[in-house]
Amino acid sequence: MKQELTIKHIPYGIASRIGDCIYVHTDLIKYPKLYNAILNHELEHTSGYCLKDLALDFRNKGLSGHKKDYWKFMFTTPSAWLQLSPLLMYDKKTTFDITLFLFYGLAMLSIGLLGLLLW
Ligand SMILES: [Zn+2]
Numbered sequence: 053m054k055q056e057l058t059i060k061h062i063p064y065g066i067a068s069r070i071g072d073c074i075y076v077h078t079d080l081i082k083y084p085k086l087y088n089a090i091l092n093h094e095l096e097h098t099s100g101y102c103l104k105d106l107a108l109d110f111r112n113k114g115l116s117g118h119k120k121d122y123w124k125f126m127f128t129t130p131s132a133w134l135q136l137s138p139l140l141m142y143d144k145k146t147t148f149d150i151t152l153f154l155f156y157g158l159a160m161l162s163i164g165l166l167g168l169l170l171w
Pocket residue numbers: 093094097108109
């Protein structure tokens with residue numbers, strides 16, 4: 053079944069898929085290869101949120117050939133760092149990023165365990 057997707061350019065974050073809409077940072081257009089890789093990644097996501105999406109984000113192998121462009125984009129685009137916020141507004145709706153939430157949870161757990169080990 054073919055799905056109709058909308059692509060919207062926004063001035064913050066990197067890229068996110070919410071339902072049938074993909075939000076991409078406007079400045080990513082300056083890096084066409086990276087832009088395509090990111091778009092392909094977002095296209096692989098389901099319109100909802102399931103384990104497949106989680107696995108996709110944790111592996112994230114589609115971007116491996118574009119690390120140089122990625123970091124160049126990140127370091128020249130301060131507004132892209134907003135992607136690291138687990139809560140972001142898209143079309144005036146607050147969206148909760150489960151992957152990031154899990155990631156921060158795991159990071160804090162690791163720091164906690166490390167703290168216990170070094171006690
Ligand atoms: Zn993703």
